[in-house]
Amino acid sequence: MNTYIKNKYSLLFHNKNFDKLLLATFLSEMGNQMQRFGIPWIIFHITNSGSLMALNFSLSLIPGVFFGFIGGIISDRVSRKRMLLLINIVAFFIIALIMFLIRYENNVNIVFIFILTFIISSLTSMYEPTFSASLPVIVPKKNLISMNNIFNIIGSIIGLIGPAVAGIIIGIYGAWMCIIINGISYLLSFIVILFIKSDLAVINNKEESIKKDLYIVKKYVYENKWFLFCLLVTAAVYISTGSIGSVLQFLFLHYLHLSGFMFGFTFVLFEFIPVLLVGLFSSKILKRFDSILIIQITASLFCLSLLIMGVSLNYFLIVLMGMLQNASFALLMVAWNSKRQSEIPNNILGKINGGIVTIQSFLLPVGSLSATALINFISVPKIISIFGLISLTFILILILLKKQIIKQY
Template sequence: MKKKHLLFRNKNFFLLWSGQLISNIGTIFYRIAYMWWITRASGSPLIVSQIVLLSILPGIFFGMIAGKFSDKFNQKWIIVITDLLQGLVILWITIVAFRRKLHLYHFYITAMLSSLLISFFRPAIFTAIPRLVAKEDLVVANSLHSLSKNFSNILGPALSGIIVATLGVEIAFLINALSFLISAFAELFIQMPESQRKHKEEKKNKSFIADIKESFVQVLNIPIARYGIIIFGMVNFLLTPLNLITFVAEKLNVGANGYGILQTSEGIGLMGISMILGTEFVKKRLKPGRMNVLAISLLAGSIIIVGLSNIFILTCLAQLLIGIAVGMAAILLNSSLQTHIDKECLGMFVGIRNMVMDFLMPLGLLLNGFFANLYSVNLILVVSGILMFSNLVWILKFNGAISKKESQNVDTIEA
């Protein structure tokens, strides 16, 4: 773990990481609290589904605009402003809750505004990380970034449950609002290196829409970026059947406690691989290309096991391996993309990727619901796992594109 401690000496990265850890925990508090409030107020799962849908739409419609913003403007100020506005939005609904005037439409408005801000935040933080840390530390940085989210997902629900039960949803809302404001304040002290934009004078008089179109074409013409978008889109689409894991728990006859253990197993896998990747021991032996192939193979095989297994312990182990595989693939792929895509169009890449993922996720959920009425959930999982193996084709293309670019860089240096 020595390398992680050394990275924490990077003041700028530490401010970014600690701010996100605090706001991630706060977000879990808010999510548990609002779901509890809606369940008690309406008892309708449809309301929760509508809020989830409203949370997805801004990412689809504003993904490329947000990505271009990240490339065009200082990422630090995008991160600070979006966190600040997030805090103010949640503070607004907190005040409404304390005044006992909370209605369902308040959550609809909050979901739309928060999701819009997140659409701009995600490309900015993805682009900021390679500007704040050295290239050789990107895997460590991304593993720590992943660790903060996974730690929040494991710790947050338990703590928020206690807060909601003892102090009420209003306090949970307030904690989330304060977490964003504290995060924004910490991020004010980040010193972001200035980007060296090419052809600045040529683009000065170009319209923003024309700039977006040009960047869109530029990103899709980069093989590494193109394959990365396909891989992330397909993997997330084929992971959606895991949302039906409640039916697997029911078949195994393990009840709500068993369902909780299955979910926790995946979380432990995600957190464990985030802690392991980037350590000095692993870094010396890291072969990202081979590990990407391993991760997708492990993910596909584990999903098939979840679909076929009638043994609870074996299903838990498969869920643990799914967490490990997802974490490994995400950290290594993101690190490679941050290394090999030009920083001046990295934001647009993230915007396009997130737009594709946000579109495919509800589509996957819709198809899963449709086929679950015709076939068993276990069969859907097995088919999903088999289809996941097809991603190996794109992983190999991705690895080949990286090798080609690295060899071109070597030739350029030698010349």
């Protein structure tokens, strides 16, 4: 058994820089899980408003439109290690400052929460393309799929531990403690990254203008139509994700009336089992089937699960469809990330990833704000089904036009 694990996940035993980056990811993502559950809980119990919960979710997405591509550009020009360090330590001090200010407020102002959400999301938008572009520097191309599988397994573990721990902390210490833990996680992540023995960047001394960077991205998309096709397919998924993300927790609290324990337990069912299974078997799936085919199928399944989820308020049906959503989304991301990391030159990977974060961060709020606008007129289950139907229809049309889009692939 030990030999099997060492052979399948050799990266964990032979790449110390990867181990440190993985640990840093685990720490920061655990902290993000705390804030992910803590913030909506605080907003709901202060305002009892589904619209404000959805608005906060939208605020967490908007910064990526402005900072995603900028972060990608910077990450192709400077030491990515230093950039990751800077983002982590700034996030720590921002949370510390917000908590200090709130301590002297008799009544918690919801504006403080929105400011915290916006700033942390801005930093995260710059972190994502930098982190993603750093991985191929320390991981050989032949191990990229295995690497993404490992991140999926870690994600499933976080999906198991995070909601459960957040629920316990909220029940015992209150939701604000989740925010404090998130701040500590950024500090710990900073310390771990400090010991990575690599700049996590390729040698690229060219100082291009932003206009030139935009031209490089545009040229790459034009010359690689497989990328354009996958980008359009995932765009539909991003819009659907924005819609479900803005109303899901309100669905649990307002429609299903879940307790703190059941709230966390439901997210464990949603995320742990499906993401763990994807982490264990995605390597075999990706080796057997074409990545673009996997992207098509998983995107379609994701949208179909939304369509079915909105049909009924049956708890078990909602959980089952939630598991299908997370499994299909996880496999979609493994295929999409592995394809980009293996095909795109690393000296422009930061720009490309930054562009994707920008597009993603534009489309997620489109879905989120649209769902927020509809929440006062249409029931949440109907909103979920509508977005599932629209996105699924768009993806099926793209699949029918695939040959016209990908002419030279």
